[in-house]
Amino acid sequence: MISLNQVSKSFAGTRVVDDVSFSVPEGAFLVLLGPSGCGKSTMLRMLAGLEQPTGGQIRFGDMLVADGGSGFALPPARRDAGLVFQSYALWPHMTVAGNIDWPLKVARLPAEERRARIAEAMEMLGITQLAQRYPGEISGGQQQRVALARMIAPRPKVMLFDEPLSNLDATLRVEMRFELLKVHAATGATSVYVTHDQVEAMTMASHVAVMNHGRIEQFDAPERLLAEPSSAFVAGFVGTPAANLIPIADGKWLGTIADAALPDIAGHAMVRAETIELADEAGPRTVSVTLAEVVPMAGRRLVTGVANGVRITAITDSTDRLPSNLRFRLPPAAAAIFDSEGKRIS
Amino acid sequence: MISLNQVSKSFAGTRVVDDVSFSVPEGAFLVLLGPSGCGKSTMLRMLAGLEQPTGGQIRFGDMLVADGGSGFALPPARRDAGLVFQSYALWPHMTVAGNIDWPLKVARLPAEERRARIAEAMEMLGITQLAQRYPGEISGGQQQRVALARMIAPRPKVMLFDEPLSNLDATLRVEMRFELLKVHAATGATSVYVTHDQVEAMTMASHVAVMNHGRIEQFDAPERLLAEPSSAFVAGFVGTPAANLIPIADGKWLGTIADAALPDIAGHAMVRAETIELADEAGPRTVSVTLAEVVPMAGRRLVTGVANGVRITAITDSTDRLPSNLRFRLPPAAAAIFDSEGKRIS
Amino acid sequence: QDLDSKSVADLLPLAKKEAKVTVYAFTSRIGRVEEAFEAAYPGIDMVAFDMSSTEQIARIKSEAAAGVAGADVIYISDAPVVLTELASQNLVTRYVPPRMESLVPEQFKSPLLAQRLSTKVLMYNEEAYPDGSPVKNLWDLTKPEWKGRVIMVDPLQRGDYLDLMTEIVLKSDDMAKAYEAAFGKPIALGEGIDNAGEQFITDLFANDLVLVGSTDDVNKAIGAKGQKNPPIGFTSYSDRRDNEDEGWALQVANDIEPSNGIVFPAFLALNATAANPAAARLAIDFMMGDDSNTGGDGFKPFYVAGDWPTRTDLAQHPDAIPLSDFKSWQIDAAETAKIRANVADFVLALQ
Amino acid sequence: MTVPLRRLRPSLARYGLTAAMALILVVLVAAPLATILIQTLQSGGGAWADVLASRLSQNLFWRPATNTMIIGLAVAGGCVLLGGFLAWLVVMTDVPGRPLIAFMATLPFMIPSFATALAWGSVFRNGRVGGAGGLLEGLGFSVPDWLSWGMVPTIVVLIAHYYALAFTVIAAALSTVNGDLVEAAQMTGASRKRILFGIVLPVVTPAVIAGGSLAFAGAVSNFAAPALLGLPVRMQTLSTRLFGMIEIGQTERGYVLAILLIAISAIFLGIGNRILNSRRSFATISGKGARPRRFTLGTMRLPLALLAWTVCILTTLLPILLLLAASLAPSSLSLFSDWTLHYWIGAADPAFARGQPGIFHHPQLISALTTTLMLGAGVVFAANALGLLIAVALTRQKVPVLSNAVSQLSFLPMLLPGIAFAAAYIALYGAPIGPLPALYGTKLLLGLALTAAMLPFAVQTGRATVAQISGDIDEAARMTGAGFFHRLWAITLPLAARGLAAGLLISFVNVIGDLAITVLLYTPTSPLLAVLSYSYASDGFHQFANAVTLVILVISMLATCAATLLRGRRRQTFA
Numbered sequence A, B: 001m002i003s004l005n006q007v008s009k010s011f012a013g014t015r016v017v018d019d020v021s022f023s024v025p026e027g028a029f030l031v032l033l034g035p036s037g038c039g040k041s042t043m044l045r046m047l048a049g050l051e052q053p054t055g056g057q058i059r060f061g062d063m064l065v066a067d068g069g070s071g072f073a074l075p076p077a078r079r080d081a082g083l084v085f086q087s088y089a090l091w092p093h094m095t096v097a098g099n100i101d102w103p104l105k106v107a108r109l110p111a112e113e114r115r116a117r118i119a120e121a122m123e124m125l126g127i128t129q130l131a132q133r134y135p136g137e138i139s140g141g142q143q144q145r146v147a148l149a150r151m152i153a154p155r156p157k158v159m160l161f162d163e164p165l166s167n168l169d170a171t172l173r174v175e176m177r178f179e180l181l182k183v184h185a186a187t188g189a190t191s192v193y194v195t196h197d198q199v200e201a202m203t204m205a206s207h208v209a210v211m212n213h214g215r216i217e218q219f220d221a222p223e224r225l226l227a228e229p230s231s232a233f234v235a236g237f238v239g240t241p242a243a244n245l246i247p248i249a250d251g252k253w254l255g256t257i258a259d260a261a262l263p264d265i266a267g268h269a270m271v272r273a274e275t276i277e278l279a280d281e282a283g284p285r286t287v288s289v290t291l292a293e294v295v296p297m298a299g300r301r302l303v304t305g306v307a308n309g310v311r312i313t314a315i316t317d318s319t320d321r322l323p324s325n326l327r328f329r330l331p332p333a334a335a336a337i338f339d340s341e342g343k344r345i346s
Numbered sequence C: 001q002d003l004d005s006k007s008v009a010d011l012l013p014l015a016k017k018e019a020k021v022t023v024y025a026f027t028s029r030i031g032r033v034e035e036a037f038e039a040a041y042p043g044i045d046m047v048a049f050d051m052s053s054t055e056q057i058a059r060i061k062s063e064a065a066a067g068v069a070g071a072d073v074i075y076i077s078d079a080p081v082v083l084t085e086l087a088s089q090n091l092v093t094r095y096v097p098p099r100m101e102s103l104v105p106e107q108f109k110s111p112l113l114a115q116r117l118s119t120k121v122l123m124y125n126e127e128a129y130p131d132g133s134p135v136k137n138l139w140d141l142t143k144p145e146w147k148g149r150v151i152m153v154d155p156l157q158r159g160d161y162l163d164l165m166t167e168i169v170l171k172s173d174d175m176a177k178a179y180e181a182a183f184g185k186p187i188a189l190g191e192g193i194d195n196a197g198e199q200f201i202t203d204l205f206a207n208d209l210v211l212v213g214s215t216d217d218v219n220k221a222i223g224a225k226g227q228k229n230p231p232i233g234f235t236s237y238s239d240r241r242d243n244e245d246e247g248w249a250l251q252v253a254n255d256i257e258p259s260n261g262i263v264f265p266a267f268l269a270l271n272a273t274a275a276n277p278a279a280a281r282l283a284i285d286f287m288m289g290d291d292s293n294t295g296g297d298g299f300k301p302f303y304v305a306g307d308w309p310t311r312t313d314l315a316q317h318p319d320a321i322p323l324s325d326f327k328s329w330q331i332d333a334a335e336t337a338k339i340r341a342n343v344a345d346f347v348l349a350l351q
Numbered sequence D: 001m002t003v004p005l006r007r008l009r010p011s012l013a014r015y016g017l018t019a020a021m022a023l024i025l026v027v028l029v030a031a032p033l034a035t036i037l038i039q040t041l042q043s044g045g046g047a048w049a050d051v052l053a054s055r056l057s058q059n060l061f062w063r064p065a066t067n068t069m070i071i072g073l074a075v076a077g078g079c080v081l082l083g084g085f086l087a088w089l090v091v092m093t094d095v096p097g098r099p100l101i102a103f104m105a106t107l108p109f110m111i112p113s114f115a116t117a118l119a120w121g122s123v124f125r126n127g128r129v130g131g132a133g134g135l136l137e138g139l140g141f142s143v144p145d146w147l148s149w150g151m152v153p154t155i156v157v158l159i160a161h162y163y164a165l166a167f168t169v170i171a172a173a174l175s176t177v178n179g180d181l182v183e184a185a186q187m188t189g190a191s192r193k194r195i196l197f198g199i200v201l202p203v204v205t206p207a208v209i210a211g212g213s214l215a216f217a218g219a220v221s222n223f224a225a226p227a228l229l230g231l232p233v234r235m236q237t238l239s240t241r242l243f244g245m246i247e248i249g250q251t252e253r254g255y256v257l258a259i260l261l262i263a264i265s266a267i268f269l270g271i272g273n274r275i276l277n278s279r280r281s282f283a284t285i286s287g288k289g290a291r292p293r294r295f296t297l298g299t300m301r302l303p304l305a306l307l308a309w310t311v312c313i314l315t316t317l318l319p320i321l322l323l324l325a326a327s328l329a330p331s332s333l334s335l336f337s338d339w340t341l342h343y344w345i346g347a348a349d350p351a352f353a354r355g356q357p358g359i360f361h362h363p364q365l366i367s368a369l370t371t372t373l374m375l376g377a378g379v380v381f382a383a384n385a386l387g388l389l390i391a392v393a394l395t396r397q398k399v400p401v402l403s404n405a406v407s408q409l410s411f412l413p414m415l416l417p418g419i420a421f422a423a424a425y426i427a428l429y430g431a432p433i434g435p436l437p438a439l440y441g442t443k444l445l446l447g448l449a450l451t452a453a454m455l456p457f458a459v460q461t462g463r464a465t466v467a468q469i470s471g472d473i474d475e476a477a478r479m480t481g482a483g484f485f486h487r488l489w490a491i492t493l494p495l496a497a498r499g500l501a502a503g504l505l506i507s508f509v510n511v512i513g514d515l516a517i518t519v520l521l522y523t524p525t526s527p528l529l530a531v532l533s534y535s536y537a538s539d540g541f542h543q544f545a546n547a548v549t550l551v552i553l554v555i556s557m558l559a560t561c562a563a564t565l566l567r568g569r570r571r572q573t574f575a
């Protein structure tokens, strides 16, 4: 339902979105994933009509909504899209209820209906008791929820979310993503969702686009992203924890530990944390690391060590104290190999 | 070094911080954890001197900095504290470099030194190439990093962080928390850090305070928080994933599945996800659930199901397809039992 | 032309048909004229605009450019500008009511009809100088004892003061004679100075002449009671009537060599393209006064001490020196207009 | 057919507003201005040579121009500092008596500047222009000329008169500054002064520039103060010069001077424009809500309060008192004796005041009052509506050349002497243009001219506030499908309300006090208060003139009160 064809956007000469093409069907839930500053918000703003692409076309269904070449752009008002701004963009002179109400008023919904929708949205986001407060009188997370409620209440056909849960706690986030999916399903809207939270990406997405430097690195279903990253960047970016990208050169791990299984190139081997074991003794494919941090997760512990300046994370089940002389045993085979450009080789 | 004695804060009659007392030594790294709207930002703002407590005293070392009773407050300028605002609060009319520079100018650092510090801070936060941009011309995550750089560059003795990494991607976050800990260690500052990210809390904190409704639910070392939650709230709030809190009544799980090991009270049993198994067949302590979501994490899968409206998360290693008729087998003993008020009983 | 010769009785029915007459006037006293006029000629509405001569000139010129006839009657001072910029372009035209032909001397009937005369003359503080003017000769003002104590409105701010300067230059011969009288030697002109008038102006400015922005400031400076050493300066003779109200001691210095200042006319003229030509003429006739010896209601607002009607048949105002005894130059607007700009430039070069 | 339309639409959305505003400004400002320019060129441009390159140009132009610029810049600087300081005190600190300071600090520019000059004279005057000296001489001090007359007093008086403009605009802007910007500065350990000048005033740069520009334009075009205080030591400014030139019939030279004044001022105002058009943003109203921030002044509370009070009292009460006295005292020489209410309510008495009855017996007072109010209200709303649109266009659509033209054009009327402006209007719109009827003599023409004359105030204040609203707030509203005017009404207007109120107030005060334009364009059936005051003054009835001036002042003060009350009823959460 949303399709992009070679869309680009430049600010003062620098391309921040670069030749992006993809399409998702109606009702899809597209998650945009990518590092800070890679152009995610810009993408959303172009979809919303707030920013005009400098090149390429954007279509909603059959309808052309923006054409960078001719300069044509359907104004935001006529796209039936809603956007949760990264900066919230609440109207500071309206109460919480007023903020949610205004778009409904603009849409000329009858008063009865509006009241119901406001109540529903506030209920869903747990902000009912804040109805009469002003944005300046509520906490950051509460503001974010108001921004969400405001966007959802009019039930747009295209829902655009820019890190909508970033300021919420984990528990609330779980609830919210559940609720958002419910809304998404109920309205049959097509959603585009920017997040830094891998869990959100994995649980909500029907499609994921991983962006880097304004380009799409991989566009795929969420499971495939984890299973088959198409580039070193994706491999190192997705997953909780992300896979380790260990430099290899001349068939040696880290350029030092020879391994016949490794190809004889300079690049990176992808090694999943769960395949690295803690070793008591030096041995084949064993690397000595300095302990950096230990994170309890999913009943296990992620142990991160640094070897030759490379952070490597392993997972251990044992709750024993870690030896002061920590060693990681690398798996017999890398999950994937990437060349020095980051292209996947095997 | 920072100690609070019965600190309270009310806004227009409602207590948003309620009788909080604790103290942390110099050089401590205190993480404040808590749901949206529980008063974390307000706590930070009181420490910063931007908000005056309505009751209680705050001391930095031996020095009284605020006294709600007498109304005394040391102005923010004289506390040698820095704050990363949840809203960033960047000065829109100054460039990125200008924003970082201004506090240094105020501190009358020589130009040479200032240049070095700005360069260092920008380098550390990966925003060097944005030096001449204005806040309106950079992405949300970049703005957040500028806010961090601005606070860190003058090296205050007390560093206050309000969700400083919330808009950064996971990879960058890992880097940043590493860098922040380095700065913290290097300057010997005492830090108070608000976050919703459990990993940050667990890896960075020397002390954690879990807040709820303006009160401290538990104040402890991070590991103890996971191991020995003192209330149902804490149990259900911390951990990745947080422990399951399964309602019990009359010695029955969920009020239906009798278990002799359970006490005969109404309350909650804490059951860690990793102790719940997927069961093929109905059996003792087995509950049938509807699948809600599956999250890949730490090489395993978190499987969340809903039974009687209660979300229960289990962890499974197997990568098999989940049976359509999903069942969870609860462990023989709950990790903890909380009464209906949430107080821990065993 | 035809209308010009019509008597009041003949004009009246025509004017009644027009039913309206618009007057631009440089004084608010027009308000009282309006009332009197409408009482005298019911059914003819007089619409009066009160604005300064300068503003009238700007307005009349703009209106002419825009092709609209704003006023029917123009009552205006600032003779030199009016003559050069309005009359010469036929933006305003002369009209002398037949009734006035014999009552007003020729000099006041052409090129425009003057209704009355005003003054800018030397005045002093009679409280500080009970024995009369401390100055007998204009040149005395350039002497050291009057340094910083002669005051007037900046001649480049107000046309009537510029007219005064111009007249002094025009009357250079008199000025030269007066110089001899004052200093006992013939005048020696400075470099780049062409005549005695210019020399006088130069010397006056060199003697730290104090300039102010309005006639009132001059009056206050000169007239304020209780001063030990009050300044002397040029202002309107008629302002003396405010002495009592304001607490001034203004008095005119009449016996001055060669003259104490200037007397200048206020014109009554027609708009060349007047929309109400008959009523306009009727209004001018009315404003010239009736046959009583004070001019009646039409002239009453202007019958004040220090202003003189141009009509010769009206009685002298009891409080004022008669015009015939008044030792002032009567400006010749046409002559003044010729060199006025040059004098302005000359003054401009001095400050 | 569809293709060009398609192309047109986005560019319309991008430039449409700016282009429309440019068109309106051409009609309201550029065309009349061109008329004047043409007039100065018609006779061979001799006036230009006289002014710029003749033996006279030194005295005619260069020295007055230098004086003017010194005065303009000093006054602009002084007003921004003083007005900004007071605005900060009132909006951002806990100084005692804030509402009253806020009220008093808006008054000075409603008081005619001659009254302020008079107030200066009443203290510092020496005997140079005769009469009695001021208070200081009365106490036995001898006051040197430089303190009594000339540049210094002119600058001080003009600052005392115009700082209210800067105050009003800056206070409006400050009240919307998100508290966390200030808090972030406080955290750095900066002193209050440092924060004020390093963060607070710079983040409201648009308001500072607006305040400074208005004060600058006011100062360079002010006539009363330099005429009263400068002339006695022969200090001329461009405004006294050009007034004089027009007054003595050398209109062309006068217009040339006016055009040059505009040109020079445009340079300075252009600098301000560049800052506003730079990449820098001044969005202090963010989409994350905001808490207002008040400094506690601590030990400085009383000294600063004292300072503020002194400034306010000296610049408001003193001139008002003198004005009042001047409307009560028979003699302008001893303002405090023999007071009588005759000039206000007295019946006609042939023995007193030449038989003039008090102003309340003036047959046209009531009609003048209502006309003034109606005209004032109409013009003010028209000008500010336009001003807001222009401000929005300038802030949200930055079109390369056009924006700059719009910005400059909207400022010019402030510098052009009213008489020239009005004359141009008559010349241009007095006659029928094509099918359009002549507007001469209609209130519409007066309304148009006054609207144009008030645009600078409206645009400057509007721009200062609109620039503070961060773009995403409007974008969020665009996403809902609300149209331009709907958004303007529901989002921009309320957020800019304080600034707009300031603009309304400033232009209202100006329009009801305006004389120069009104006197040439008004229709006699409905005189205005200012005209009434003028006709009294032109006949030497000062007491009456001052009484009418006081009536105007009281109306202005009532308007201020109304604006304050209106504001007070809104919940000030974002501001």
Ligand SMILES: Nc1ncnc2c1ncn2[C@@H]1O[C@H](COP(=O)(O)OP(=O)(O)OP(=O)(O)O)[C@@H](O)[C@H]1O
Pocket: A136, A137, A138, A139, A140, A141, A142, A167, B011, B012, B016, B034, B035, B036, B037, B038, B039, B040, B041, B042, B043, B086
């Ligand atoms: N000015 C105010 N008036 C009334 N209530 C307020 C005001 N400011 C904050 N609150 C309330 O105080 C509570 C605590 O706010 P605070 O900002 O400290 O929350 P927080 O823990 O930082 O939440 P978050 O994680 O969402 O940022 C919130 O419930 C908020 O609604």
Ligand SMILES: Nc1ncnc2c1ncn2[C@@H]1O[C@H](COP(=O)(O)OP(=O)(O)OP(=O)(O)O)[C@@H](O)[C@H]1O
Pocket: A011, A012, A016, A034, A035, A036, A037, A038, A039, A040, A041, A042, A043, A086, B136, B137, B138, B139, B140, B141, B142, B167
């Ligand atoms: N007005 C502008 N001028 C120049 N560069 C800009 C402008 N606005 C954004 N950029 C740059 O464009 C890039 C993409 O910005 P965008 O906001 O889309 O990033 P993002 O992916 O949303 O990042 P984040 O996760 O940090 O929000 C950034 O590097 C930013 O610095």
Ligand SMILES: [Mg+2]
Pocket: A040, A041, A042, A086, A162, B139, B140, B141
């Ligand atoms: Mg973004």
Ligand SMILES: [Mg+2]
Pocket: A139, A140, A141, B040, B041, B042, B086, B162
């Ligand atoms: Mg917060």
